[in-house]
Every structure is written in structure tokens, then in C-alpha cells.
Amino acid sequence: MENDNTLRRLKTVEGHLRGVIRMVEEDTYCIDVIRQIQAIEGALNKVSSIILEDHLNSCVITAIQGSDKKERERVLKEITEVFEMSAKV
Amino acid sequence: MENDNTLRRLKTVEGHLRGVIRMVEEDTYCIDVIRQIQAIEGALNKVSSIILEDHLNSCVITAIQGSDKKERERVLKEITEVFEMSAKV
Amino acid sequence: MENDNTLRRLKTVEGHLRGVIRMVEEDTYCIDVIRQIQAIEGALNKVSSIILEDHLNSCVITAIQGSDKKERERVLKEITEVFEMSAKV
Amino acid sequence: MENDNTLRRLKTVEGHLRGVIRMVEEDTYCIDVIRQIQAIEGALNKVSSIILEDHLNSCVITAIQGSDKKERERVLKEITEVFEMSAKV
Numbered sequence: 425m426e427n428d429n430t431l432r433r434l435k436t437v438e439g440h441l442r443g444v445i446r447m448v449e450e451d452t453y454c455i456d457v458i459r460q461i462q463a464i465e466g467a468l469n470k471v472s473s474i475i476l477e478d479h480l481n482s483c484v485i486t487a488i489q490g491s492d493k494k495e496r497e498r499v500l501k502e503i504t505e506v507f508e509m510s511a512k513v
Numbered sequence: 514m515e516n517d518n519t520l521r522r523l524k525t526v527e528g529h530l531r532g533v534i535r536m537v538e539e540d541t542y543c544i545d546v547i548r549q550i551q552a553i554e555g556a557l558n559k560v561s562s563i564i565l566e567d568h569l570n571s572c573v574i575t576a577i578q579g580s581d582k583k584e585r586e587r588v589l590k591e592i593t594e595v596f597e598m599s600a601k602v
Numbered sequence: 603m604e605n606d607n608t609l610r611r612l613k614t615v616e617g618h619l620r621g622v623i624r625m626v627e628e629d630t631y632c633i634d635v636i637r638q639i640q641a642i643e644g645a646l647n648k649v650s651s652i653i654l655e656d657h658l659n660s661c662v663i664t665a666i667q668g669s670d671k672k673e674r675e676r677v678l679k680e681i682t683e684v685f686e687m688s689a690k691v
Numbered sequence: 692m693e694n695d696n697t698l699r700r701l702k703t704v705e706g707h708l709r710g711v712i713r714m715v716e717e718d719t720y721c722i723d724v725i726r727q728i729q730a731i732e733g734a735l736n737k738v739s740s741i742i743l744e745d746h747l748n749s750c751v752i753t754a755i756q757g758s759d760k761k762e763r764e765r766v767l768k769e770i771t772e773v774f775e776m777s778a779k780v
Contacts, residue, residue, distance in 0.1 A: 427715060434712045441708060445701045448694060454746035455769045458739045462773070465732050465780035469600040472725050477593040479721035484589070488577040500573070502722045503592065504566040506729070510599045511558040512690045513732035516626060523623045530619060534612045537605060543657035544680045547650045551684070554643050554691035561636045568632035591633045595640070601779045602643035647778040655771040662767070666755040678751070681770065682744040688777045689736040 430478075433471045440464050469510070476506065519567075522560045529553050558599070565595065608656075611649045618642050647688070654684065697745075700738045707731050736777070743773065 444460045480503075487499040533549045569592075576588040622638045658681075665677040711727045747770075754766040 427718070430715050431712065434708070434715060438705070438708055438712065441701070441705055445698065445705065448697050448701060451694070454742050454750065455773060458742055458746075458773050459776070461735050461739050461742075462776050462780045465735055468728050468732055468735075469597065469780065472600075472728050473593055473597040475721050475725055475728075476596055477589070479725075480589040480592055483721065485577055485585075488574055496574070500566075500569040503569055504562055506722060506725050507565055507596055507599060508558065508562040509726070509729050510596060511561075511602075513600075513729045513736065516629070519626050520623065523619070523626060527616070527619055527623065530612070530616055534609065534616065537608050537612060540605070543653050543661065544684060547653055547657075547684050548687070550646050550650050550653075551687050551691045554646055557639050557643055557646075558691065561639050564632050564636055564639075568636075572632065595633060595636050598637070598640050602640045602647065647775065650778075651771055651775040654774055655767070658767040658770055663755055663763075666752055674752075678744075678747040681747055682740055685743055685774050685777060686736065686740040688774060689739075689780075691778075 430471060430474055433467065433474070437464055437467050437471070440467065465513075472506075472510065476503075519560060519563055522556065522563070526553055526556050526560070529556065554602075561595075561599065565592075608649060608652055611645065611652070615642055615645050615649070618645065643691075650684075650688065654681075697738060697741055700734065700741070704731055704734050704738070707734065732780075739773075739777065743770075 440460070441464055444457060444464065447457050447460065484499055484503070487496050490496065529549070530553055533546060533553065536546050536549065573588055573592070576585050579585065618638070619642055622635060622642065625635050625638065662677055662681070665674050668674065707727070708731055711724060711731065714724050714727065751766055751770070754763050757763065
């Protein structure tokens with residue numbers, strides 16, 4: 425996994441989330457809180473895309489070029505599953 | 514492409530959409546129209562997943578097992594792109 | 603409901619969807635089909651927003667300024683429901 | 692704002708996010724990380740809905756029953772905006 429970039433982004437999201445918690449504690453205007461939560465979700469989507477891209481370029485290539493048909497099917501099924509879920513969150 | 518299943522689903526969506534148009538023409542309650550539009554979007558997500566699954570099990574396997582590195586990269590990049598977009602629509 | 607704008611947009615979506623059906627019939631490249639489906643979903647989201655905006659400025663105002671507490675609660679509950687669903691489709 | 696419930700949920704999300712950071716540090720399988728990120732996004736959507744529901748039942752009612760037309764328009768416009776954005780994240 426391209427760990428450094430992913431980790432850095434997740435830690436930024438963590439800081440952002442802590443800011444949102446503070447906003448709620450300080451009774452910030454609801455809509456501003458919702459907007460910040462939506463910004464966090466956008467950042468998380470980006471992290472997921474980066475992880476997926478890395479996954480495709482490592483595990484997926486290995487599995488598809490390998491001789492284990494079951495493993496190949498499993499790996500491809502997972503891609504469809506996270507794609508399907510990504511539309512729902 | 515697993516055409517038959519995809520086509521059947523898209524034609525169902527077309528019928529559903531025509532129903533929504535009729536609802537708007539007949540001044541149906543706004544929230545009920547929005548709910549039907551959301552149902553259509555759910556059905557479209559499902560169609561996209563089916564097309565992607567089929568794509569992974571055909572073009573993607575062929576590209577990854579092939580010798581053209583550029584083609585392989587292109588095909589994997591596309592997966593990340595539609596994944597990223599799926600979170601946005 | 604601001605019918606004309608909504609209807610026009612929905613009919614554009616219908617034409618777009620018919621184009622996608624043709625693409626599938628003609629065995630267009632899977633990823634291009636998925637991208638067109640995502641474009642349709644984006645257009646449907648826009649239609650939902652327009653309908654919601656109109657709904658807020660008519661029914662919701664009437665209900666909230668009215669004396670029927672139950673009706674007011676119902677109308678507000680619906681907004682939360684379509685908001686919650688919009689994240690899932 | 693219904694602070695307690697919202698705060699409790701956000702702190703749970705914070706713990707969840709910290710778990711995901713640990714997963715990345717420990718090189719957990721990519722797809723499992725993506726799934727956890729998607730679970731976090733689902734939880735954040737739920738928090739947004741709760742905040743919106745509370746907002747509708749307080750600020751929005753006050754604004755709509757008030758005499759300031761500009762304020763009323765502003766408050767309703769915001770609802771449409773977060774609704775539109777919710778489909779994009």
C-alpha cells in the first residue's frame with residue numbers, strides 16, 4: 425500500500441474530524457457542521473480511491489497473472505463490491 | 514458485455530423514468546417524485562455494478578494478462594476513475 | 603412544482619438514457635457506458651434538488667406557518683428522509 | 692443542536708478512524724481498509740441526518756415563522772445546498 429500518502433491524508437482527516445467535534449461542542453451553526461462533515465466525506469472518498477488504485481496495481485495484477493482461478497475471482501468480486509458500496513455511502 | 518441482463522434492467526429504468534415524467538405532469542406530491550428518482554438512481558447503480566463486474570472478468574483480465582503495459586495501466590486507471598466518480602453521483 | 607424546468611430536464615434524461623440503451627445494444631466499451639450512466643445520475647440529482655427547492659418554498663412554508671403540528675412534523679420528517687436517502691443512491 | 696447524541700456518534704467515528712489509521716500502519720489488506728472507510732462514511736451520513744433533523748425542527752421553523760423574508764430564503768437555500776452536496780460525497 426502506498427502507505428505514506430494514505431496515512432498523511434487519514435491523519436489530516438482525523439484533525440478535521442476533531443475540529444468538527446469542537447464545532448459541535450461550541451454549538452456552531454448546524455449547517456456549517458454538516459458542510460464540514462461533507463468535506464470529510466469527500467476527503468475519505470479520495471483516500472479510498474488512492475488505496476484502490478494501489479491495490480489494482482499490486483494485488484490485482486498479481487492475482488490475475490497468477491494461476492489460482494479462485495483467487496482471481498475473489499479479487500475481482502471485491503472490486504465490484506466496493507464499487508457498489510461506494511455509491512451507497 | 515452481459516448484454517441481456519443489462520438491457521433488460523435499463524429498459525425497466527426507462528419505464529420507471531417515464532412514470533416519473535407522468536408524475537410530474539400530473540403534479541404529484543414533490544417528495545414522492547424525489548423518492549422515485551432516488552429509486553431510479555439505485556437501479557442505475559446496480560446496472561453500473563453489473564457492467565463493471567462483466568468488464569473486470571473480460572477486458573481487464575485480457576489487458577492484465579497481455580503484454581502491453583500501457584494498455585494495462587489505462588484499463589486500471591479507468592477502474593479507479595469510475596470508482597471515484599461513483600462516490601460523487 | 604416548477605413543472606416546466608423539471609419536465610424539460612427529465613425528458614433530456616430520458617433521451618440520454620435511450621442513448622445509453624443504444625450504446626449497450628451496439629456493444630460500446632463498458633467503461634464508456636458506466637460513465638454515461640454516472641452522467642445520468644448526476645442529472646437526476648440536479649432534478650431532485652430543483653424539486654426539493656421548490657417544495658421547500660411552497661409546501662414546507664405552508665405547513666410550518668400552518669396550525670397543524672402533526673402536518674408540520676410530517677413535512678419536516680420527509681426532508682430528513684430524502685436527505686438521508688440521497689447519500690445512499 | 693441535539694449535542695449529546697451527535698457528539699457521542701462523532702467520537703465513535705473518531706475511534707473508528709483511529710482504528711483505520713492503525714490498519715494502514717500495519718499494512719492491512721487494502722480492500723478491508725476501504726470497507727472500513729466506507730463504514731465511517733455511512734456513520735458520518737447518519738450524523739449529518741441527525742443534525743439536519745434537529746436544524747429543521749429549530750432554526751428552520753423559527754426562520755419560516757419569523758417575519759424576515761431574506762432570512763427565510765437563506766435558511767431554505769441552505770437546505771437545498773446540503774441536499775445537493777450530499778449526493779456528491
